[in-house]
Amino acid sequence: EPEVTQTPSHQVTQMGQEVILRCVPISNHLYFYWYRQILGQKVEFLVSFYNNEISEKSEIFDDQFSVERPDGSNFTLKIRSTKLEDSAMYFCASSAGGQYTQYFGPGTRLTVL
Amino acid sequence: SQQGEEDPQALSIQEGENATMNCSYKTSINNLQWYRQNSGRGLVHLILIRSNEREKHSGRLRVTLDTSKKSSSLLITASRAADTASYFCATDRAGNNRKLIWGLGTSLAVNP
Numbered sequence: 491e492p493e494v495t496q497t498p499s500h501q502v503t504q505m506g507q508e509v510i511l512r513c514v515p516i517s518n519h520l521y522f523y524w525y526r527q528i529l530g531q532k533v534e535f536l537v538s539f540y541n542n543e544i545s546e547k548s549e550i551f552d553d554q555f556s557v558e559r560p561d562g563s564n565f566t567l568k569i570r571s572t573k574l575e576d577s578a579m580y581f582c583a584s585s586a587g588g589q590y591t592q593y594f595g596p597g598t599r600l601t602v603l
Numbered sequence: 604s605q606q607g608e609e610d611p612q613a614l615s616i617q618e619g620e621n622a623t624m625n626c627s628y629k630t631s632i633n634n635l636q637w638y639r640q641n642s643g644r645g646l647v648h649l650i651l652i653r654s655n656e657r658e659k660h661s662g663r664l665r666v667t668l669d670t671s672k673k674s675s676s677l678l679i680t681a682s683r684a685a686d687t688a689s690y691f692c693a694t695d696r697a698g699n700n701r702k703l704i705w706g707l708g709t710s711l712a713v714n715p
Contacts, residue, residue: 523701523702525703531707532707533691533705534705535703535704538702545701579643581645581646590651590695590701591636591651592703593648594638594647595645597646
């Protein structure tokens with residue numbers, strides 16, 4: 491069964507460094523998303539992406555964040571200058587056109603020191 | 604309180620018993636989805652119920668939706684130790700671009 495994959499599973503970085511989190515959505519899906527979950531807190535929406543552009547973003551998704559679909563398979567989240575409070579589990583998800591079910595990857599645990 | 608609030612926050616039952624978790628939300632929705640998360644791991648989709656549906660089944664799962672009360676329930680019948688996980692409801696609001704709004708979840712422990 492097709493699934494969303496994410497790499498790396500765990501990323502440790504120093505405050506102020508740039509990180510790129512990678513995702514490979516399910517191949518025929520058209521909608522892509524990033525969410526994050528700070529330990530012990532709710533899952534929070536960051537951004538949705540459709541037709542090669544951002545369709546919606548949250549207040550969390552400020553100028554330090556960007557997303558890209560550099561080719562037909564990858565979907566990346568870049569954080570330009572990480573802060574301690576960016577430490578969280580980051581989930582990528584995708585959904586098919588005409589369908590609302592979102593399928594999630596296993597997540598990348600980002601630790602900012 | 605915020606969109607997608609689950610109760611109880613924690614539930615502990617014996618294997619074989621049924622587990623019921625509830626979710627409430629504030630705004631009109633298109634769909635409500637239930638997800639499971641094993642400790643520190645990914646979010647596994649369980650079931651989606653549309654706003655015009657009242658009940659849906661999938662294996663041992665039964666989901667109900669009451670849009671007049673803005674609430675949903677997830678029933679797991681004949682629970683197993685492997686059902687131990689956190690369960691979240693997530694809603695996408697009517698007219699929005701599919702973003703999901705999540706509750707804090709119910710932590711379910713099924714004791715053998």
